[in-house]
Every structure is written in C-alpha cells, then in structure tokens.
Amino acid sequence: xxxxxxxxxxxxxxxxxxxxxxxxxxxxxxxxxxxxxxxxxxxxxxxxxxxxxxxxxxxxxxxxxxxxxxxxxxxxxxxxxxxxxxxxxxxxxxxxxxxxxxxxxxxxxxxxxxxxxxxxxxxxxxxxxxxxxxxxxxxxxxxxxxxxxxxxxxxxxxxxxxxxxxxxxxxxxxxxxxxxxxxxxxxxxxxxxxxxxxxxxxxxxxxxxxxxxxxxxxxxxxxxxxxxxxxxxxxxxxxxxxxxxxxxxxxxxxxxxxxxxxxxxxxxxxxxxxxxxxxxxxxxxxxxxxxxxxxxxxxxxxxxxxxxxxxxxxxxxxxxxxxxxxxxxxxxxxxxxxxxxxxxxxxxxxxxxxxxxxxxxxxxxxxxxxxxxxxxxxxxxxxxxxxxxxxxxxxxxxxxxxxxxxxxxxxxxxxxxxxxxxxxxxxxxxxxxxxxxxxxxxxxxxxxxxxxxxxxxxxxxxxxxxxxxxxxxxxxxxxxxxxxxxxxxxxxxxxxxxxxxxxxxxxx
Amino acid sequence: xxxxxxxxxxxxxxxxxxxxxxxxxxxxxxxxxxxxxxxxxxxxxxxxxxxxxxxxxxxxxxxxxxxxxxxxxxxxxxxxxxxxxxxxxxxxxxxxxxxxxxxxxxxxxxxxxxxxxxxxxxxx
Numbered sequence: 001x002x003x004x005x006x007x008x009x010x011x012x013x014x015x016x017x018x019x020x021x022x023x024x025x026x027x028x029x030x031x032x033x034x035x036x037x038x039x040x041x042x043x044x045x046x047x048x049x050x051x052x053x054x055x056x057x058x059x060x061x062x063x064x065x066x067x068x069x070x071x072x073x074x075x076x077x078x079x080x081x082x083x084x085x086x087x088x089x090x091x092x093x094x095x096x097x098x099x100x101x102x103x104x105x106x107x108x109x110x111x112x113x114x115x116x117x118x119x120x121x122x123x124x125x126x127x128x129x130x131x132x133x134x135x136x137x138x139x140x141x142x143x144x145x146x147x148x149x150x151x152x153x154x155x156x157x158x159x160x161x162x163x164x165x166x167x168x169x170x171x172x173x174x175x176x177x178x179x180x181x182x183x184x185x186x187x188x189x190x191x192x193x194x195x196x197x198x199x200x201x202x203x204x205x206x207x208x209x210x211x212x213x214x215x216x217x218x219x220x221x222x223x224x225x226x227x228x229x230x231x232x233x234x235x236x237x238x239x240x241x242x243x244x245x246x247x248x249x250x251x252x253x254x255x256x257x258x259x260x261x262x263x264x265x266x267x268x269x270x271x272x273x274x275x276x277x278x279x280x281x282x283x284x285x286x287x288x289x290x291x292x293x294x295x296x297x298x299x300x301x302x303x304x305x306x307x308x309x310x311x312x313x314x315x316x317x318x319x320x321x322x323x324x325x326x327x328x329x330x331x332x333x334x335x336x337x338x339x340x341x342x343x344x345x346x347x348x349x350x351x352x353x354x355x356x357x358x359x360x361x362x363x364x365x366x367x368x369x370x371x372x373x374x375x376x377x378x379x380x381x382x383x384x385x386x387x388x389x390x391x392x393x394x395x396x397x398x399x400x401x402x403x404x405x406x407x408x409x410x411x412x413x414x415x416x417x418x419x420x421x422x423x424x425x426x427x428x429x430x431x432x433x434x435x436x437x438x439x440x441x442x443x444x445x446x447x448x449x450x451x452x453x454x455x456x457x458x459x460x461x462x463x464x465x466x467x468x469x470x471x472x473x474x475x476x477x478x479x480x481x482x483x484x485x486x487x488x489x490x491x492x493x494x495x496x497x498x499x500x501x502x503x504x505x506x507x508x
Numbered sequence: 509x510x511x512x513x514x515x516x517x518x519x520x521x522x523x524x525x526x527x528x529x530x531x532x533x534x535x536x537x538x539x540x541x542x543x544x545x546x547x548x549x550x551x552x553x554x555x556x557x558x559x560x561x562x563x564x565x566x567x568x569x570x571x572x573x574x575x576x577x578x579x580x581x582x583x584x585x586x587x588x589x590x591x592x593x594x595x596x597x598x599x600x601x602x603x604x605x606x607x608x609x610x611x612x613x614x615x616x617x618x619x620x621x622x623x624x625x626x627x628x629x630x631x632x
Binding site for chain 1: 557593603607
C-alpha cells in the first residue's frame with residue numbers, strides 16, 4: 001500500500017528528470033511524459049478503489065512514526081480528486097502534444113514536459129500531504145512550476161501578467177509560512193492529525209484567528225472574493241493549454257486545502273458565517289464580472305471565480321450532505337473548466353483570436369466545436385441532466401435541509417448566479433456561434449483545411465472530445481460518485497478515522 | 509521571555525511591516541524587495557516558535573537540554589524556496605524592464621476599458 005501512496009509524486013519527479021535529460025529528442029520526451037502520467041492515472045485509480053469504502057491509507061516516510069515523521073495520507077476525498085486530476089492532466093498533456101506536433105503554435109519549449117511533470121508532482125503531493133509543512137512544500141512545487149509555465153512564450157503582456165501572478169502567489173505562500181509558524185508555536189506539531197487533537201484545547205479566539213489566517217492564505221490561491229483580482233488578469237494571458245490546467249487544478253487544490261484545514265483543524269461553527277458571506281460575494285462578483293467581458297478567456301476566468309463560491313457555500317453550510325455536494329462540485333468543476341478552456345483554445349485555432357466582438361457563426365464553421373462548447377457550458381450553468389446539475393442539486397438540497405436566513409440568502413445568490421451563468425453563456429452563443437460566419441473566418445478555415453496542420457488540429461479536437469465525454473461520464477456515474485462523495489464527507493465531518501489512521505488508535 | 513526572544517519579536521514585527529509597505533509600492537523592484545523582506549519575516553517567525561532558541565542546537569556529545577531542531581529544518585527549507593523564487597522574480601522584473609524601460613506596475617487595463625465605456629455618457 002505504501003508504494004501506491006508514493007507513486008503520484010515520486011514518479012512524475014523522476015519522469016521530469018528523465019524528460020529533462022531527453023532534451024532535443026522531442027518525440028521520446030513526449031513519450032516519457034505521457035507514460036509517466038499514464039502510470040499516475042492507473043495508480044490513482046487503484047488508490048480510489050482502495051479508499052472508496054472510507055478507508056484512510058497512510059504511509060510514514062522513512063518509517064518515522066507520526067507525529068514526528070512525514071506522513072502521506074489518502075482518504076476518499078484526496079483519492080477521488082487525485083484520480084480526476086490525473087486524468088485531466090493526461091488529457092491536457094495529449095492536447096498540448098497535438099498542438100505541438102501539428103506545429104499550430106510556436107514550437108513548444110523543450111522544458112514544457114519536465115515542468116508539467118513537476119506541476120503534476122506538486123498537485124499530487126498537496127492532495128496527499130499529511131502535515132502542514134508538506135502541504136506548503138507541495139504548494140510551492142506546484143506554484144514554482146506554474147510560475148515557469150505561465151511565462152512560456154513570453155510576450156510583454158505575458159511577462160507583466162505573470163509578475164502579478166507570481167507576486168500574489170508568493171505573498172500567500174509567505175502568509176502560509178507565518179501560519180505554520182503560529183500553529184507550530186501553539187501546538188508544537190505540524191502533523192495535521194496531531195494538530196487536530198491538540199488544537200482542540202487551544203483558546204477559541206486563537207483558533208478563530210488561525211482559521212481566518214488559513215482561509216486568507218488558501219483563499220488567495222482559490223481566488224475567492226475579495227482576493228480574486230489576480231486571476232482574471234493572469235490566466236487569460238497564458239497559453240491555452242496552460243490556462244486550462246491552471247483553471248482546472250490550481251484553484252481546486254487551494255479549495256481542497258480550505259476544506260481540509262477548516263474541517264479537520266478548526267472548530268466547525270467558528271467561521272461558517274464568514275464562509276457564507278464570502279461565498280455570496282464570490283458568486284455574485286464573479287458572475288457580474290463575467291457578464292461584461294468581451295474576451296472568451298476572460299469571461300471564463302470570471303465564471304471560474306464565481307463558481308468557486310458554490311464550493312465555499314457548501315463548506316459554510318457545514319453538514320455531511322453539503323460537504324458531499326462540495327466534493328461532487330469539485331469533481332464536476334475540474335473537468336468542466338478544463339473543457340471550456342480547451343474549447344477556447346480550439347476557437348483560437350479557428351478564428352485566430354478570442355474576442356466575441358469580431359466573431360460570428362462558429363456553428364457553421366465547425367458544428368463539432370459548437371457541440372464541444374455547448375455541453376460543458378450547459379453543465380456549468382447547471383442544466384439537467386449534466387454533471388453541474390447533479391452537483392448543484394446536491395448543494396441546494398443540503399442548504400434547504402439546514403435552513404437559517406444566511407443560508408437561504410446564499411441559496412438565492414446561488415440560483416441567481418446559475419441564471420446569470422446561463423445568460424453569460426447565451427451571450428457567447430449568440431455572439432460567437434449564431435449567425436452567418438464572417439468572411440475571414442471562412443477563409444481561415446479553408447486555410448486550416450489546406451494546411452499541413454490538420455492532423456494536429458484533429459488530435460486536439462479528439463482530446464477535447466475525450467474531455468467532453470469525461471464530463472458526461474461524471475453525470476452518468478452520478479450514483480457511484482455521490483456514494484464516494486458521501487463517504488468522503490462523513491470522513492470530513494468526523495475526523496476520528498483520519499486521526500486514528502495517522503496517529504494509531506490510542507491517539508485520543 | 510528571554511532577551512533574545514524579545515529582540516526577535518521586535519525584528520519580526522519590523523520585517524513584516526516594512527515588507528508589506530514595500531509590497532504596496534508601484535515600482536516592481538520595490539515589490540521584489542518587499543517579497544524578500546517578507547520572506548525573512550516568515551523565516552524569523554518560524555525560529556521564534558522555538559522557546560529554547562538560546563540553547564545549543566542538535567549535538568551528539570552535548571549533555572542537557574537542546575534547542576528544537578524542527579523550526580530550524582523548516583526555516584532552512586523555506587529559505588531555499590524563497591531564495592529560488594526571488595531569483596525568478598528578479599529575472600522577471602529584469603525582463604519587464606527590458607521590454608518597457610520602466611518597472612512601474614501598470615494601471616488596471618480593465619478599469620480603463622470600463623472607464624472608456626462610461627465616457628460618452630459623461631459628455632452627453
């Protein structure tokens with residue numbers, strides 16, 4: 001079992017080293033990268049199967065017993081998110097390779113694959129970390145890789161945008177480190193399970209301060225309002241394949257960290273009112289931002305911000321059903337966001353830009369593209385029977401079941417946000433997809449058809465299709481998924497299984 | 509609290525406040541320095557968690573109480589990370605300067621765009 005837990009972050013790091021050695025041999029490098037991620041996908045699938053019944057797997061690095069040693073933990077939540085993330089990582093990587101082989105963009109820098117694998121390792125380590133400091137290290141591995149990725153193909157605008165991104169992320173990292181120092185000073189441990197035991201006897205005010213500090217730290221990374229301003233400025237500027245993986249995973253890792261820290265470490269009801277208020281603000285500010293955008297990528301970035309609010313809402317409601325809703329929403333949102341950004345990449349290939357103002361009739365230019373956009377977009381808005389509907393119903397039901405005026409206000413904001421999302425998507429549809437295509441778009445399409453790049457483009461389209469199918473599959477598998485989600489939520493609400501698995505049964 | 513502990517508290521407070529002050533400046537170089545100073549602040553606050561900081565560190569032949577090695581290990585890791593990322597940030601700041609010959613953080617483009625949208629109404 002120990003090997004299963006180590007694979008998701010050790011193998012990508014080794015793969016990154018190997019890929020770096022294979023610099024200059026593009027095909028071989030790509031092969032190594034794909035093989036590495038395939039191993040991770042298989043491994044995380046096994047992890048998911050092993051933990052689906054609520055088992056918590058642990059591994060003590062170097063056989064140093066917790067709380068002294070480094071603990072790697074996989075509970076159902078971590079395993080589920082790992083499995084979904086690794087599939088998304090693999091598909092986006094294949095999409096990027098398709099783009100590269102087709103020669104559709106500027107040649108892929110030879111460090112792309114190594115950095116991408118390092119990013120994978122960071123994401124996986126963040127999900128699996130059993131102590132605060134390793135969570136910090138996992139975050140840093142992931143963020144450092146993302147700093148390097150966001151500056152790929154550096155134009156002037158991109159360097160500026162990545163400067164904002166880097167500075168904001170670094171600030172949150174430094175605050176994180178401060179939080180670790182405070183927690184260590186208070187409890188004398190950094191092991192999550194051990195903190196959970198020891199923090200229980202700490203004064204309530206101190207716990208509240210720490211909970212808020214960690215909410216700010218991870219909230220910056222998760223782009224919850226009012227700490228979202230950096231995201232719409234930096235994500236749309238990066239290359240499509242990179243913004244796709246950022247939008248899908250980086251914010252979700254932070255949401256995962258919020259869920260983990262707020263459920264396991266701190267008192268449950270301490271800040272649930274704060275979480276609900278933040279959730280309302282995030283949903284509304286994000287979606288109003290999306291409504292006025294002209295650039296599709298920017299629009300989707302604001303939509304991303306607004307839908308982070310739903311997950312915070314579920315966390316604020318704070319019941320098993322709500323947490324299960326959050327888990328389903330996380331899974332759904334990872335796939336759908338990756339999907340939408342990949343489709344935007346295809347649109348860019350076809351049209352050459354992503355400005356809605358000078359776009360018309362995409363449906364005629366490519367009906368498949370319209371379908372690829374339509375399904376995830378409708379899923380994002382929460383139309384039945386797609387995955388977004390399942391996730392939203394789970395969340396709203398939990399909200400209604402809990403009651404309270406703040407929860408109902410948040411529910412109202414959620415419904416409004418869903419409607420406004422539909423409106424934002426309809427705007428894209430009406431402006432970009434409807435109507436007779438612009439002459440230069442038809443020309444561009446003819447040029448693409450004659451050009452030598454068709455193979456690469458088709459491959460990219462196939463990969464986008466795979467992602468769309470994955471999104472639909474989530475809706476089809478809603479039954480088993482919600483079972484796993486409820487198991488995960490039970491584990492979150494009642495941390496004793498986690499604590500026992502890490503510290504042994506005599507912990508309390 | 510012992511005297512070195514109190515000094516460290518003061519140092520940490522000064523580092524945090526000057527770090528955040530620099531971070532809020534418009535020149536990118538100052539922002540980079542702000543990050544640098546803040547990184548030091550976080551590292552020093554890690555060291556502060558050790559209540560026996562005046563005692564000798566991990567020694568094999570030493571008898572008696574020792575200082576806590578874990579904050580030192582964590583601070584070392586954190587120093588390496590801050591160092592690496594600061595280097596990257598410096599390179600980025602240099603790149604920005606190469607492109608523009610100035611390193612001021614630009615005004616928010618979105619803000620300007622919305623401002624322009626509002627202009628015709630103002631004149632009417």
